[in-house]
Amino acid sequence: MGSCVSIEEDPRGRVGPARSKSSSHATHSNRIAPQSPSPAGKHLPRKPSPRRSLSSASASASASASAYRSGGLLPKSNESNASAASGSGRGSCPQTPRGGGSAGGFRTPPGSGGLGSGRRGSALADKTAQANGLGAGNAMSSLREFSYQELWLATRKFGKEGKLGEGGFGSVFRGTIEEDASSGAGAGSAEGGRRKVEVAVKVLNEGGQQGETEWKTEVRYLSEVRHPNLVRLVGYCSDGHHRLLAYEYLPYGSLERFLFSRAIQPLPWAVRMKVALHAAQGLAYLHEETDRQIIYRDFKASNILLDEDFNAKLSDFGLAKDGPEGNQTHVSTRVMGTYGYAAPEYMMTGHLTAKSDVYSFGVVLLEMISGRRAMEPEFPRRQQNIVEWARPFLADPSKMLLLVDPRVGGEYSVKGAQRAAVLARKCLSKDPHTRPSMSEAVRVLASIQNLTDFASKLEQAQRLHGA
Incomplete structure (x- = not known):
C-alpha cells in the first residue's frame, strides 16, 4: 500500500513553540477506490440528552479558566480560528506545497452589492446548492x-492585517458582518435593529478539486447540524469561481496552541478536562443524536476551537x-x-466506523x-508515537x-487523572469493537469535572503524616 505522510517536526523536544499553522494533514492512498460523497441526507437533531449540555462543565473548571485568563498569556487575536479552518497540509501524494494560493489574486471584487445586504431567499439558496451538487432543502x-x-x-479586502492563517486549501481572514439583531448568530454589537458580528472567513484556493x-462537504454538514460543541457556519459564498465559508469567530483559537505553545501558560487541569468533555459531547452528537450517523474523520487538537470561556x-x-x-458494518473510503x-484499522483497510473517531479522541x-x-x-523511534509511548503506563495502574x-x-x-487515563486506554484499544461509545466517554468525563482530590494536597498530607 503506497502512502504519503507529512509530519511537522518539532525540533525543540516535548513542548514545541507556538505555531501559526495547524499540524500537518496526511493523505494516504490504498487499494480501495475513493468514493464520491454520499447523497445529501437530513441530519436533523434528535431529542437532546441533558448530560450533553454545556452546564455539565464544572464550577472548578470555570474558576480555573477565570484565573488563567487573568494571569496567563493568551493568544493574539489574529491567531484565532486559523488552525482548523484553514485545513493546512492536506494533499495527495506527492505532497503539494503548503499555502498554494494567496489573497493577492482576490483584490478586485466582482459585481456589485454592499456589506450586510441580508440573508438571501431560500429559492436562491436552493438554486445555488443544486448548482454546486449540494442538494436543496430547508437546511441550506x-x-x-x-x-x-x-x-x-x-475582511477589509482580505488585507494582511486581518489574516488569521494559511493552509493547504486556503487562507482564513477575520471579518465583520452585519445581520439582524434577532438572528441569534453570536456575540456582536447591535445598532438600530442590526448588529455587527465577527466572523472567520475561509477563502478556498482556486483550482483544487x-x-x-471539502468545501461542499462543510456546507452540507454544517447546514444540517446544530450543537453547542460544533462550530457554527454563518454562511457561504459560491460566486463565479470563488468559494468561501464564513464561520463564527472564536477568539482563543485552537486547543493545539494552548497545549503546546511555550508562549502561553500551561492550560490548567480542570480546563483540559472541561475541553475534553465538550469535545466528547460534540462527537457523541454526531455519532448518536442525528438521524443519520456522521463520522468526523479528522479529530485532532487543532480542530478543537475555544471561545473566551x-x-x-x-x-x-x-x-x-x-x-x-442498514446491515453495513463500516464505510469503505x-x-x-x-x-x-x-x-490503525482505518489506516490499513480504509474501513471507517464511528469507533475510528473514538480512537482519535x-x-x-x-x-x-x-x-x-x-x-x-x-524523539527516539519507539517514543515518537504518543500511543506506543503511553501503552506501558496505561497498562499499569501504578504508573x-x-x-x-x-x-x-x-x-x-x-x-480524575486515573479515570481519564483508563478512558484513554479503552478508546485506544486495538480492537475497535471494545472501544467505548462517545456517550460512554461523556459519562466518564462528566464524572470527573468536580473532583478536588488534588495531588498537591495528597503530597502535603503525606509529608505531614511522615513528620
Whole structure:
C-alpha cells in the first residue's frame, strides 16, 4: 500500500513553540477506490440528552479558566480560528506545497452589492446548492449566502492585517458582518435593529478539486447540524469561481496552541478536562443524536476551537462522512486524515466506523493528559508515537499518574487523572469493537469535572503524616 505522510517536526523536544499553522494533514492512498460523497441526507437533531449540555462543565473548571485568563498569556487575536479552518497540509501524494494560493489574486471584487445586504431567499439558496451538487432543502436556506463583494468588504479586502492563517486549501481572514439583531448568530454589537458580528472567513484556493470537495462537504454538514460543541457556519459564498465559508469567530483559537505553545501558560487541569468533555459531547452528537450517523474523520487538537470561556467546538468538517447504514458494518473510503490520530484499522483497510473517531479522541485525550504531541519525530523511534509511548503506563495502574503533564504541577485530581487515563486506554484499544461509545466517554468525563482530590494536597498530607 503506497502512502504519503507529512509530519511537522518539532525540533525543540516535548513542548514545541507556538505555531501559526495547524499540524500537518496526511493523505494516504490504498487499494480501495475513493468514493464520491454520499447523497445529501437530513441530519436533523434528535431529542437532546441533558448530560450533553454545556452546564455539565464544572464550577472548578470555570474558576480555573477565570484565573488563567487573568494571569496567563493568551493568544493574539489574529491567531484565532486559523488552525482548523484553514485545513493546512492536506494533499495527495506527492505532497503539494503548503499555502498554494494567496489573497493577492482576490483584490478586485466582482459585481456589485454592499456589506450586510441580508440573508438571501431560500429559492436562491436552493438554486445555488443544486448548482454546486449540494442538494436543496430547508437546511441550506438556513445559511446566509454571501456575495464575494460582501466578504471582500467584511475582511477589509482580505488585507494582511486581518489574516488569521494559511493552509493547504486556503487562507482564513477575520471579518465583520452585519445581520439582524434577532438572528441569534453570536456575540456582536447591535445598532438600530442590526448588529455587527465577527466572523472567520475561509477563502478556498482556486483550482483544487480536493478543496472544492471539502468545501461542499462543510456546507452540507454544517447546514444540517446544530450543537453547542460544533462550530457554527454563518454562511457561504459560491460566486463565479470563488468559494468561501464564513464561520463564527472564536477568539482563543485552537486547543493545539494552548497545549503546546511555550508562549502561553500551561492550560490548567480542570480546563483540559472541561475541553475534553465538550469535545466528547460534540462527537457523541454526531455519532448518536442525528438521524443519520456522521463520522468526523479528522479529530485532532487543532480542530478543537475555544471561545473566551474555554467552551470547545469542533471545526473543519471537510473530511466528514455518513456512517454505515442498514446491515453495513463500516464505510469503505480512501484513507484521509492526520497521521498519529487516525485509527490503525482505518489506516490499513480504509474501513471507517464511528469507533475510528473514538480512537482519535483517545489520542487527543492523551495529549491533554500528558502535554505531549501525537507525533514527536525528534524523539527516539519507539517514543515518537504518543500511543506506543503511553501503552506501558496505561497498562499499569501504578504508573498511570506518570502520564500527567508535569507543567500542571500537583494541581490535578488524582482520581480524575486515573479515570481519564483508563478512558484513554479503552478508546485506544486495538480492537475497535471494545472501544467505548462517545456517550460512554461523556459519562466518564462528566464524572470527573468536580473532583478536588488534588495531588498537591495528597503530597502535603503525606509529608505531614511522615513528620
